Amino acid sequence: xxxxxxxxxxxxxxxxxxxERGFSxxxxxxxxxxxxxxxxxxxxxxxSKKSLIQAVFARFLTPFCQHLEAGFDRLEREAAxxxxxxxxxxxxxxxxxxxxxxxxxxxxxxxxxLQGLAYTQSQGHLRRFLEQEYSHTFGRFMRLLKDATPELSxxxxxxxxxxxxxxxxxTLSSSDALTEILWNxxxxxxxVEEIVDQLVPFLAxxxxxxxxxxxxxxxxxxx
Amino acid sequence: xxxxxxxxxxxxxxxxxxxERGFSxxxxxxxxxxxxxxxxxxxxxxxSKKSLIQAVFARFLTPFCQHLEAGFDRLEREAAxxxxxxxxxxxxxxxxxxxxxxxxxxxxxxxxxLQGLAYTQSQGHLRRFLEQEYSHTFGRFMRLLKDATPELSxxxxxxxxxxxxxxxxxTLSSSDALTEILWNxxxxxxxVEEIVDQLVPFLAxxxxxxxxxxxxxxxxxxx
DNA sequence: GTATGTTTCAAACAATTGTTTGGTTGGTTG
DNA sequence: CAACCAACCAAACAATTGTTTGAAACATAC
Numbered sequence: 001x002x003x004x005x006x007x008x009x010x011x012x013x014x015x016x017x018x019x020e021r022g023f024s025x026x027x028x029x030x031x032x033x034x035x036x037x038x039x040x041x042x043x044x045x046x047x048s049k050k051s052l053i054q055a056v057f058a059r060f061l062t063p064f065c066q067h068l069e070a071g072f073d074r075l076e077r078e079a080a081x082x083x084x085x086x087x088x089x090x091x092x093x094x095x096x097x098x099x100x101x102x103x104x105x106x107x108x109x110x111x112x113x114l115q116g117l118a119y120t121q122s123q124g125h126l127r128r129f130l131e132q133e134y135s136h137t138f139g140r141f142m143r144l145l146k147d148a149t150p151e152l153s154x155x156x157x158x159x160x161x162x163x164x165x166x167x168x169x170x171t172l173s174s175s176d177a178l179t180e181i182l183w184n185x186x187x188x189x190x191x192v193e194e195i196v197d198q199l200v201p202f203l204a205x206x207x208x209x210x211x212x213x214x215x216x217x218x219x220x221x222x223x
Numbered sequence: 224x225x226x227x228x229x230x231x232x233x234x235x236x237x238x239x240x241x242x243e244r245g246f247s248x249x250x251x252x253x254x255x256x257x258x259x260x261x262x263x264x265x266x267x268x269x270x271s272k273k274s275l276i277q278a279v280f281a282r283f284l285t286p287f288c289q290h291l292e293a294g295f296d297r298l299e300r301e302a303a304x305x306x307x308x309x310x311x312x313x314x315x316x317x318x319x320x321x322x323x324x325x326x327x328x329x330x331x332x333x334x335x336x337l338q339g340l341a342y343t344q345s346q347g348h349l350r351r352f353l354e355q356e357y358s359h360t361f362g363r364f365m366r367l368l369k370d371a372t373p374e375l376s377x378x379x380x381x382x383x384x385x386x387x388x389x390x391x392x393x394t395l396s397s398s399d400a401l402t403e404i405l406w407n408x409x410x411x412x413x414x415v416e417e418i419v420d421q422l423v424p425f426l427a428x429x430x431x432x433x434x435x436x437x438x439x440x441x442x443x444x445x446x
Numbered sequence: 447g448t449a450t451g452t453t454t455c456a457a458a459c460a461a462t463t464g465t466t467t468g469g470t471t472g473g474t475t476g
Numbered sequence: 477c478a479a480c481c482a483a484c485c486a487a488a489c490a491a492t493t494g495t496t497t498g499a500a501a502c503a504t505a506c
Binding site: 247250251252262263265266271272 | 495496
């Protein structure tokens with residue numbers, strides 16, 4: 001059996017084209033042309049363009065979440081009976097971010113950009129698919145973050161998690177372009193690993209900032 | 224003369240539809256339908272869909288940059304001869320972010336989402352337009368940030384600015400959804416003003432975090 | 447009134463989209 | 477061999493896209 005090579009060729013091409021052009025700006029003819037397969041192959045193997053989009057996400061998100069959950073397991077085992085520290089949780093995440101694309105020989109930027117597109121371009125079907133498929137891992141991540149920052153009120157924590165996600169998604173999704181700019185302007189070479197090395201202390205410092213006291217109803221009600 | 228009302232109706236509809244659906248997912252028929260004008264009106268008044276997109280950006284970005292530059296002027300005058308502080312620069316920015324949409328009676332989320340789309344969806348023409356039109360204000364913002372954080376190496380500062388932009392863009396562009404989630408989950412009501420009140424200390428703390436020392440060639444070479 | 451110029455409109459245009467069709471290939475099984 | 481089935485392919489499909497057309501409606505001037 002072993003899924004014909006055509007399937008992988010289509011997924012490879014779609015992955016790349018989607019990430020740099022978006023979903024609806026990428027036609028099936030571009031994908032099949034880039035992949036060197038017949039136009040009808042997409043509908044034959046995947047059924048529809050929507051299913052192809054979901055398949056692209058599933059191919060990298062499933063192993064990503066597995067790797068991440070394994071990291072969480074290790075983390076909780078080593079920290080027990082205490083809950084893992086904030087730095088530990090962030091390290092587990094970034095370790096996965098750095099390690100995963102290496103295996104697939106693809107820039108993390110591609111996946112981050114795809115992840116970003118999922119939230120800005122999806123007409124619903126993709127968001128529903130992701131929520132249904134990967135909410136478990138995401139929920140666990142949120143729970144770990146909560147236990148690692150007991151000093152924060154629920155509201156403060158909620159917002160700061162959003163701030164962290166924003167920094168990470170934005171930076172990593174444009175990491176190629178930003179790396180190039182850095183090289184052109186300052187003559188400094190860098191890579192994804194160094195970016196996250198910069199990112200983690202920035203995020204950790206933000207998370208540890210003194211909570212806002214002036215807020216109208218943001219009193220400490222950690223629940 | 225006074226540009227016919229049709230132009231404004233089109234811009235209003237386009238602004239809203241673009242921000243929630245993206246550019247290429249929004250057809251001219253949707254826009255003209257929502258605006259209650261004839262399909263041909265877009266090409267008559269704007270020439271093309273591309274020009275319409277640019278016009279949407281120009282309408283809110285031009286007064287935004289004016290307001291921001293005025294804030295920078297005030298800031299520099301008050302701090303002289305010292306360069307303005309980091310908090311001051313960030314406050315000037317957020318003050319504009321909070322104040323501008325109020326005048327137009329529109330959520331800041333719309334403009335932030337548009338701004339985000341400009342970087343993920345544009346096929347070039349929009350990015351070129353924005354760069355050519357508004358690089359002055361952006362450059363000044365970057366220069367102020369540099370003078371406000373002399374303790375950071377050029378590389379550290381570069382990355383941390385990206386981190387800040389990411390947090391801000393991501394959070395504010397989904398501010399409506401995030402506000403709703405916060406209400407559903409924790410029963411807390413909020414608004415844009417409170418979000419930026421949370422955001423600024425988070426960003427400032429991140430910027431002030433001790434510089435990374437382990438980096439390969441990220442030594443202090445502030446230039 | 448006529449004349450002039452701008453704005454609106456229904457209709458058609460050519461191009462591109464995702465999808466389907468019907469037939470051909472190539473290999474495996476009986 | 478024939479029978480079968482998954483895979484592939486060129487061609488056509490209907491729908492939607494941005495854009496153009498040419499005439500109608502409107503206002504303002506003389």
